[in-house]
Structure formats: C-alpha cells, structure tokens
Amino acid sequence: MVTLAEVAQHAGVSASTVSYVLSGKRSISVNTRQRVERSIRELGYHPNAGARALASSRSNIIALMIPLRTDMYVPVMMEIAIAVATTARTHGYDVLLLTGEEGPDAVRRVAGSGLADGMILMDVELDDERLPLLRGTDQPAVLIGLPADTTGLTCVDLDFKATGALCVEHLAKRGHHDVAVIGEAPAVYERHTGFAERTLDGLRGRARELGLRLLHRPCEGGYDALAVTLARILDERPGTTGFVVQNESAVEPLLALLRQQGRAVPEDVSVVAICPEQVAVQASVRLTSVAVPAQEMGRLAVEQLVAKLDGRGADEVVLIAPELTVRASSGPAPVQ
Amino acid sequence: MVTLAEVAQHAGVSASTVSYVLSGKRSISVNTRQRVERSIRELGYHPNAGARALASSRSNIIALMIPLRTDMYVPVMMEIAIAVATTARTHGYDVLLLTGEEGPDAVRRVAGSGLADGMILMDVELDDERLPLLRGTDQPAVLIGLPADTTGLTCVDLDFKATGALCVEHLAKRGHHDVAVIGEAPAVYERHTGFAERTLDGLRGRARELGLRLLHRPCEGGYDALAVTLARILDERPGTTGFVVQNESAVEPLLALLRQQGRAVPEDVSVVAICPEQVAVQASVRLTSVAVPAQEMGRLAVEQLVAKLDGRGADEVVLIAPELTVRASSGPAPVQ
DNA sequence: GAAAGCTGTCGAAGCGCTTCGACAGCCTAT
DNA sequence: ATAGGCTGTCGAAGCGCTTCGACAGCTTTC
Numbered sequence: 001m002v003t004l005a006e007v008a009q010h011a012g013v014s015a016s017t018v019s020y021v022l023s024g025k026r027s028i029s030v031n032t033r034q035r036v037e038r039s040i041r042e043l044g045y046h047p048n049a050g051a052r053a054l055a056s057s058r059s060n061i062i063a064l065m066i067p068l069r070t071d072m073y074v075p076v077m078m079e080i081a082i083a084v085a086t087t088a089r090t091h092g093y094d095v096l097l098l099t100g101e102e103g104p105d106a107v108r109r110v111a112g113s114g115l116a117d118g119m120i121l122m123d124v125e126l127d128d129e130r131l132p133l134l135r136g137t138d139q140p141a142v143l144i145g146l147p148a149d150t151t152g153l154t155c156v157d158l159d160f161k162a163t164g165a166l167c168v169e170h171l172a173k174r175g176h177h178d179v180a181v182i183g184e185a186p187a188v189y190e191r192h193t194g195f196a197e198r199t200l201d202g203l204r205g206r207a208r209e210l211g212l213r214l215l216h217r218p219c220e221g222g223y224d225a226l227a228v229t230l231a232r233i234l235d236e237r238p239g240t241t242g243f244v245v246q247n248e249s250a251v252e253p254l255l256a257l258l259r260q261q262g263r264a265v266p267e268d269v270s271v272v273a274i275c276p277e278q279v280a281v282q283a284s285v286r287l288t289s290v291a292v293p294a295q296e297m298g299r300l301a302v303e304q305l306v307a308k309l310d311g312r313g314a315d316e317v318v319l320i321a322p323e324l325t326v327r328a329s330s331g332p333a334p335v336q
Numbered sequence: 337m338v339t340l341a342e343v344a345q346h347a348g349v350s351a352s353t354v355s356y357v358l359s360g361k362r363s364i365s366v367n368t369r370q371r372v373e374r375s376i377r378e379l380g381y382h383p384n385a386g387a388r389a390l391a392s393s394r395s396n397i398i399a400l401m402i403p404l405r406t407d408m409y410v411p412v413m414m415e416i417a418i419a420v421a422t423t424a425r426t427h428g429y430d431v432l433l434l435t436g437e438e439g440p441d442a443v444r445r446v447a448g449s450g451l452a453d454g455m456i457l458m459d460v461e462l463d464d465e466r467l468p469l470l471r472g473t474d475q476p477a478v479l480i481g482l483p484a485d486t487t488g489l490t491c492v493d494l495d496f497k498a499t500g501a502l503c504v505e506h507l508a509k510r511g512h513h514d515v516a517v518i519g520e521a522p523a524v525y526e527r528h529t530g531f532a533e534r535t536l537d538g539l540r541g542r543a544r545e546l547g548l549r550l551l552h553r554p555c556e557g558g559y560d561a562l563a564v565t566l567a568r569i570l571d572e573r574p575g576t577t578g579f580v581v582q583n584e585s586a587v588e589p590l591l592a593l594l595r596q597q598g599r600a601v602p603e604d605v606s607v608v609a610i611c612p613e614q615v616a617v618q619a620s621v622r623l624t625s626v627a628v629p630a631q632e633m634g635r636l637a638v639e640q641l642v643a644k645l646d647g648r649g650a651d652e653v654v655l656i657a658p659e660l661t662v663r664a665s666s667g668p669a670p671v672q
Numbered sequence: 673g674a675a676a677g678c679t680g681t682c683g684a685a686g687c688g689c690t691t692c693g694a695c696a697g698c699c700t701a702t
Numbered sequence: 703a704t705a706g707g708c709t710g711t712c713g714a715a716g717c718g719c720t721t722c723g724a725c726a727g728c729t730t731t732c
Contacts, residue, residue, distance in 0.1 A: 014682045015720095019719070026721095050385075050719090051687090053719090075410045075414075082402070089437070096431065102425060113382045114386060352712060353712075363709065383689075386688080
C-alpha cells in the first residue's frame with residue numbers, strides 16, 4: 001500500500017505539503033502541486049480512509065437507514081437509495097446502508113463510533129422512536145418523511161397533504177361526487193406513517209370544502225385483497241365514480257376488476273394514482289397521477305445533509321410541491 | 337466523545353487491557369473483564385471506527401456494488417441488498433452502497449483506500465470490465481451472478497441453466513410442443529448479462545432434447561411492449577401454447593392480453609414464470625414459477641465473503657438449485 | 673530602508689486504537 | 703528447591719493522515 005510519506009519522498013516534499021495539495025487547504029505553488037500530483041499518479045496513491053477519518057474526525061460517509069418492511073412499495077425506496085448514493089458521491093461522500101432491523105441502536109452505534117458524518121432516515125413514523133436519540137446526539141441528520149413534531153429536525157418530503165387535496169380537486173372538477181380512496185396496507189396506518197396520514201388529511205380536508213363524499217379503505221394490495229376491498233366499497237357506496245389509489249400494488253388489480261365489471265375507465269369512473277411515474281405510465285390504462293418524486297427526495301436529502309455538514313443551512317422542512325399529470329384514466333374536464 | 341483511555345482510567349486498568357477485553361484476543365480475568373465492561377456501559381463508550389481501521393487495517397465494512405440500471409426488476413436488487421446488509425451485521429460488518437455509476441473506478445478506490453475489507457458485485461456481465469481489476473488487486477470479492485470466466489473468482493447465483501431446463505421440462509410434461517420465451521429487455525441481452533443467457537441455454541438445450549419448438553423474444557415489459565411482442569409471437573407460431581416469462585413487468589400484461597384474446601390460462605395455454613415468489617403469488621392468476629431466491633443469494637454472498645476474510649473458504653462457484661412451484665397457471669400433469 | 677504582510681513549505685504533535693514483547697506472579701514437574 | 707510454563711496485565715510503538723505554528727524568502731508600504 002502506497003502512503004502519503006512515500007508520495008512525499010518521491011516528489012521531494014514534506015508529507016504535510018502532499019496533504020495540502022490533496023485538501024487544497026493551503027496555497028501551494030503550481031510547480032510543487034504538479035510534481036506532487038505526478039507522483040500520486042505514478043505511484044497509484046489512494047489516501048487511507050481510516051487514517052483520514054482518525055486524523056480529521058470526518059469519515060466522509062453518510063449513513064442511510066432504510067426500512068426492512070415489505071409492506072410498502074419497494075422500488076420507491078430503491079430509487080431513493082440510488083439517488084442518495086449517487087448524489088452523495090458528487091459531494092465526496094460514500095453511503096453506508098443500515099437496515100431498520102437494528103432499530104434505534106443503529107443511530108447510537110453510528111453516532112458513537114464516528115462511522116458516519118451524518119445520517120438520512122427513511123420511512124419516518126409520526127412518532128418515531130429514533131427521534132429522541134437523534135435530538136440527543138448532535139449527529140447531523142435529515143429525515144425523508146415528516147414526523148409529527150419537526151422542531152430541531154430537517155425533513156424532506158413530498159407535500160402529501162397538498163397531494164391529497166390536488167387529487168380531490170381533480171376529481172371534483174370532473175364532476176365526481178362519490179370518491180373512494182384505496183390506501184396503503186392497514187399496517188402502514190397502524191404504525192402512523194406520516195405520508196399516509198397526511199395524504200388522508202389533504203383528501204378529507206378538500207373533500208369537505210368541495211362537498212364531496214369520501215370513503216377511505218386501506219388495502220393490502222394484490223388481486224385477492226383488492227377484490228374484497230372494492231366489493232365493500234361498491235357495496236357501501238354504489239355511486240362511487242372516482243378513485244384515488246395510493247398503493248402501487250393495487251393499481252393493476254383495480255383496473256382489471258373495474259374492466260371486468262364493465263365499468264369503463266375513464267368513461268364511467270376516473271382513477272387518480274399517487275405513485276412513481278413509471279407505474280403510472282406502464283399501467284394497462286395510462287394513469288392520471290401525482291408522481292412520487294423519489295429521486296428528487298433522495299437528492300434533496302443529501303443536499304440538505306451536506307449543507308449541514310459544511311456548516312451551512314439550518315433545520316428546515318422542505319416540502320416538494322405535488323404535480324398532477326393528466327393521463328388516460330380520468331375524463332376530460334367538463335367545459336366551463 | 338469517550339475514548340478507550342478514559343474507559344481504562346475509569347476501570348483502573350491499562351488501555352491495552354480494555355482493548356483485549358473488547359477483542360477477546362488475550363485471556364482476561366473474569367474480575368477485570370467485568371470491571372471494564374461496567375465502565376464501558378457507564379461511560380457509554382463506542383470504539384472509534386477510524387482509529388480501529390487505522391490500527392488494525394480492517395474497516396469491518398463490506399462494499400456492495402449495485403447497478404444503476406432500471407431495465408431489470410428492481411425489487412430483486414433491493415431484496416438482495418437488504419439481505420446483504422442484515423447478514424453482514426450478524427457478522428459484525430456494515431455495508432457500503434456503491435452504485436454502478438462510478439464504474440470500475442469504484443473498485444480501485446475502495447480497494448486502494450482500505451474503505452472496505454471486501455466487496456460484493458451485483459449485476460455481473462459475462463465479460464465484466466470490473467473483473468480484471470478485481471483479479472489485479474487482492475481485494476476479496478464475491479460476485480452475485482456468473483461471468484464467462486470464473487477462474488480465481490467466487491460467485492453465487494441461481495442455477496439459471498437448470499432453471500431454463502426445468503421450465504421446459506414442466507411444459508413438455510403437460511404436452512406443450514410450441515413454447516415461447518418472453519425475456520428481459522433487449523438491452524439486458526445486448527450487454528451479455530450472465531443470467532439471461534444462461535437461462536436461454538438451459539431452455540434451448542432441454543427443448544432440443546425433448547423435441548420442443550422454442551421461440552425466444554426479448555421484451556421491454558409494460559402493456560404496449562408486450563402487446564407487440566405477443567402479436568409477433570402468435571403470428572410466427574400460432575400454435576404456441578406454452579409461455580416462459582423471465583421479465584416481471586411482462587407478467588401481468590401477458591395474463592391480461594391472453595385473457596382478452598380468449599385464451600384461458602391454464603386450460604388453453606400454460607405460463608411458467610421465473611420471478612420472485614411475491615410476484616408469482618400476487619399475479620391475477622397465481623403463477624407456476626421458479627423463484628428467484630434473492631434473499632438467499634444475498635445471504636450466501638456475504639457468508640462466502642466473510643469466510644474469505646476470515647481466511648477460511650476458497651474460490652468457488654455456488655449455484656443454488658432451482659425449484660419449480662406448480663400453481664394455477666399451468667395445467668395438471670396428464671395421467672401417465 | 674525598516675516594518676509589516678504575503679506565500680509556500682516544513683516539522684512535529686496527535687487523532688484513538690491494536691498489538692508486540694516484557695514481565696510479575698503463580699503453578700507444576702522434576 | 704529450581705527450572706520451566708502459564709496467565710493476566712502493562713507500556714510503548716506505530717498505523718497514515720491532518721493541522722497548527724513556525725519561518726524563510728519575498729513583496730509591498732510609508
């Protein structure tokens with residue numbers, strides 16, 4: 001393994017000079033810099049991560065805690081994770097992958113050992129048990145998702161409340177009065193995941209304002225579960241003509257069942273989905289949808305965290321404004 | 337931050353003693369051990385990762401390179417990644433997430449900097465450009481997937497060749513003569529991804545032996561792409577009654593289109609999928625399938641790597657035997 | 673032309689841990 | 703009784719880097 005000292009010797013300078021060439025923290029003459037850089041190249045030098053971390057108390061690593069759960073749409077998680085990893089690299093950080101399994105202890109371990117300079121938490125619950133720990137250490141962190149109390153925290157999320165409102169508005173404009181919401185699996189609500197409840201807030205709030213009737217039903221996803229859920233909905237509210245779906249694995253089953261029952265989309269019923277673009281576009285009927293901007297969430301989270309690590313930027317809640325894209329699953333707006 | 341020295345002082349022993357209590361590399365009297373452990377707990381001590389890595393030249397980190405691509409089924413990747421992360425933890429390792437973006441340079445960087453003790457590579461191509469680098473450094477590594485030349489490498493994978501053979505056998509037993517294979521996106525074949533080609537080998541080989549006619553068509557997935565692919569297949573081979581699908585995003589579209597065309601599954605045509613269990617079970621017709629054992633692959637990869645890092649275990653190709661589960665999408669075996 | 677200020681470089685200390693050799697104290701075998 | 707072996711502990715060296723203060727040699731300023 002080539003060391004700094006060897007590079008220094010090869011270039012005929014002191015070790016500290018090489019270090020300053022690398023970090024750019026002091027000015028170095030062009031001549032010296034070039035000689036050092038050449039030596040680095042010729043010897044194939046890579047700074048030792050451990051030594052660096054020890055001397056500078058900076059690991060240049062960001063920890064990303066992803067949930068273990070399989071009851072939520074995995075591709076979104078994956079997309080966020082990949083966006084986090086690639087964005088982190090552009091800022092000189094690597095990403096350490098922590099699974100929820102270890103629980104809150106992971107926060108303690110990572111903060112205590114200096115393994116990572118900061119962390120990004122996904123799948124935040126309204127009253128997340130990791131938050132007290134986070135507030136306790138001065139570990140810089142960014143949450144993807146919104147807990148109930150955001151004081152002293154930096155959060156990034158889609159504005160799910162506005163998303164809910166937007167969906168209802170869209171259906172209202174198209175003249176629907178009875179709207180059903182097919183939600184995430186019951187477990188998601190039971191553990192009070194922020195985004196699910198906030199969406200519901202938005203949906204209900206605007207429905208009330210616009211005088212729509214709203215029926216919300218959690219759903220496991222898959223054909224069998226959806227069949228049961230849909231039957232119950234139509235039983236209770238036979239006049240339902242608008243659907244909001246916030247559960248990617250219920251999308252295709254819903255379309256299939258509606259078709260099977262002779263309810264044409266969008267002629268008889270309209271469907272609005274809250275899902276990644278890809279799902280909306282690849283569905284059997286191209287879906288009017290509010291996209292979950294997974295990539296942007298990952299990117300923003302890293303940028304907030306890096307700002308904190310650089311001493312810039314403060315605690316802040318960053319909400320991404322939802323955008324609804326009209327596609328084939330909802331009828332044209334009636335002429336005003 | 338609490339240090340080893342502080343723990344030592346608190347417990348009234350020397351720093352090296354504390355270190356030996358932690359590592360267990362020398363025998364320590366019960367009395368001393370307990371005193372030290374108590375001090376550790378009371379002070380809330382966590383060893384500093386950087387210092388440890390520097391002194392021991394072991395980071396206790398495994399690097400996992402995942403592909404950036406979105407042309408393959410992401411949940412499988414995610415499941416592997418999670419299995420890797422959780423298994424790694426049980427062996428005392430953390431996982432560093434590298435995306436393919438950085439390319440082969442990532443191998444150099446990680447190996448050179450001592451950031452990770454070893455690496456796991458996913459999405460291996462038959463002639464992967466990372467392999468020469470890997471062979472060049474003595475970085476311990478495990479591949480998930482099989483390259484063309486496996487000498488000097490440790491690989492873990494589902495036996496895709498046997499998988500292909502198994503699917504053909506199943507369809508042959510049910511009396512099908514004309515079988516169509518709906519494969520991964522063309523790009524997957526173009527970049528010579530091992531698993532896709534090996535599956536094809538297995539399918540073709542056994543088809544030849546059993547005298548079946550086989551038609552293979554790559555497919556992007558999604559409804560539109562599948563409609564085109566299916567039309568071409570039925571145009572070229574109208575008598576096709578057996579399908580093998582190796583592309584999760586083509587599964588549901590295929591079932592929907594067959595239904596729409598009045599071809600009943602399994603009465604008229606049989607479908608066998610190569611996909612994760614969950615997809616097979618959640619499909620609109622429960623699919624006869626060979627499961628892609630993502631979790632087991634992740635787990636095995638870590639175990640192979642840890643064995644290498646411990647000086648146990650040698651280079652080896654570990655193939656997981658495929659298992660075909662009969663469900664509703666293929667007819668009953670004819671009475672012999 | 674002396675004081676003050678830059679610029680570029682160096683030496684040395686030290687980050688927190690692991691690990692090697694040393695050794696005190698004790699037990700066993702002769 | 704003595705040599706030889708264990709066992710448990712300690713001190714010190716050192717892992718490869720960053721960073722602080724020092725300073726030599728310039729240039730600028732009054």
